[in-house]
Amino acid sequence: MAKRAQPVTPVQMTGWIMILLVVLAIFGPLGAVLYRAEGFSDLRPADWAAVRFTLLQAALSAALSCLVAIPVARALARRRFRGRGAYISLMGAPFILPVIVAVMGLLAIFGRAGWLNTALEGIGAGQIEIYGLAGVVLAHVFLNLPLATRLILQAWLAVPSERIRLAHSLNFTARDMRRHFVWPLLRAALPGAAMVIFLICTTSFAVALILGGGPSATTIELAIYQAFRFDFDLGRAALLGVIQVAICVGAGLVAWRFATAAEFGGGLDRPAMAWPGDSKGARFADRAALILAGAFLLLPLAAVTGEGIGAVAGLPLSTWEAALRSILLALASTALAVSLALPIALLIAGKSGRAGLEAVGLLSIAVSPLVIGTGLFLIVFPVVNPVALSLPITGLVNALVALPFLLRALVPAARQAEATQGRLADALGMQGFARSRHAILPRLRRPLGFGAGLAAAFSMGDLGVIALFSAQGQETLPLEMYRLFGSYRTNDAQGAAVLLMALSLGMFWLFDRGGRVNAAT
């Protein structure tokens, strides 16, 4: 295609503005902390140990999550069964659970007094031990397998059915399919998915500590916590925050180096169909993957539900108020996340060579919420009472946290829409918003619904910065749940956890469903 100077369209302009806003929202707070600290402080040897442990557990967690997700995503792409939609929605739940709830669920199954150990004891076998690095990785796979599966599944479903039809008529074997379809789509989807999960795991704190079993399982986030809370060493907190960003940039570069766009050409958006090369073995493998993953993800959720469902009806009024506040916050935060993500995705997909821009969206995931929260506090404090802004700030941070997931879902779809529909739109002289509206956006509906659902659910479950700014009468549901736990009200807290899980799942389901209306999947 001829390269020539083109005027910046309004769509691109909006994209650039949004990128600028995101950069400001990330580096502004970091800068504020640094400014207040009057420079960096030295790191301690223990901080380097924390960096090493963080990298190790995040890399293992990302690799394993993706590996396990491949057969599950493949099974979901190839099979049609009753309850498939519900299965996909339900298995997304762990990702959006507050950490303490997820950990409790996992322990109900894998813990010392859990079902598995009780069963093992029953047959006279030894105990399995969940605490330690293995436990951390297990929990991170539990939390992130749903995301990995959905991101890989998106790639699988992006293969036009016309191509599959062609493969059928060419009598492709399973091996041909692997070579021509599976491998290219995995190469396109895996690095991005692995990177996002790696980044999520780098900011892990409570999971790593609880299941890590002790001081050797220290993550950077805990080091930041200590620097900030106990030593009030803002310089060290900021430096550790910068190291997290550096890790993010590094991971981004690695993923970018290995990712290549999958080129399947255009299609007419027909419903997906069965793949060639189906066999008894393939059917068995798919069924096994679905059952095992389902059990792994759903049993802990069932345990949490079983423990708390009885307490839901008797929850105090303040918990219901907190639930309503969380719903409104999630909606606002989703709206903000979508308004940020959509223009950026269109900008990135609009022309080649802008893959680097995606890193901007990813940055927000790797910055410590504690550092962002503290920085925002420092910025707004001279102007207004931060307590008055606690909900808006929480909404903003939640939107930033959701941004990478939206971009991960939107960018490949937008890029493909550009590749398949862009030339036609160019030929028709469609530019600007009309072009986006008619040629690109209709093809983004599915990932947009998915991403918005994630953003909403994520915001519902997030404890994050609200704990830093909270005031009386502004509690969100997760904060309320923590307070119930902290006041010995374990039963009510378990009830609140079930309510939270139901609301998060409900939000996700509504948005995700909305994005899939009319689609045959």
Add this chain to the structure above:
Amino acid sequence: MSLTNTTIIAAGLTLLGGAAIAQTPVLTVYTYDSFASDWGPGPAVELAFEEICACDLQFTATGDGAALLSRLRLEGARSEADVVLGLDTNLTTAAVEAGLMAEHGLTAEGLTLPVDWNDPHFLPFDWGYFAFVHRADMEDVPGNFEELAASDASIVIQDPRSSTPGLGLLLWVQNAYGDEAATVWEGLADNVVTVTPGWSEAYGLFLDGEADMVLSYTTSPAYHLIAEEDDSYATASFSEGHYMQIEVGGVLHTADNPELAQQFLDFMVSPAFQAIIPETNWMYPAALSADELPAGFDTLTQPEEALIYPAEEAAAIRDAALDTWQNALSQ
């Protein structure tokens, strides 16, 4: 004429005075989350104090005690806080050194702490003994740290880098064993199932059966006994003595109305406030005699010796004790 004028002026002054009274002064108290929550002492304290102060008492809650101190340090001289409520003695030195605290100028009478109190910046409002909570039917309950280390009892503790009870346990072992603390920790390493970021997670794990014992307070069984009518929890009595946590309040330099803040501090050690503490914060009140405690508190473990470091000493030995702990448990 002059009479009329005086009347008018007097009437005007009365109106002005009325306007001034109508503008109720606000007392802002920074505290930790569970104090201000609906189930904590906050709501009852607010009611009781507003009855006597002609003011509007407002709580601002910020995570736990350590987060409270960070928040005050972040805000510095521009803070709206008048009173800080809920630091413990391990944090007070840092608060004073940061120049946040004003002297309270009060002599607290009738304190019922097991130790003497003469801190010019802070008054205590409640206290508790750290202890390992276990199920009442546990066999061979260890009677000190050495027995615990030798036993195969499993424990859940909190991380001293992110929680105040975790820091308390660190100082407990340090206080009881001094130079041999490292050996004790090495012995305990195989008893520690895991280390949690805060109290809630640890207590939840214990309730779910992940460990035989959890680091909490001697008063924890009182909650189960009184609020849940469940007498199946107890605490182990350790022969070394039990380390104390004393929670304190103080007036900040930033207080807009120091007299009102001082009045609150006075109120804090009065019976009206103190009586609220046992069944909302589940700690011992700092100025209430034992016979005024609710029924059920008499069943709790009574340590033979109360261990505590003076505030400055606790601040001074923290980093070394933390290194010892980290080294012993990382192996």
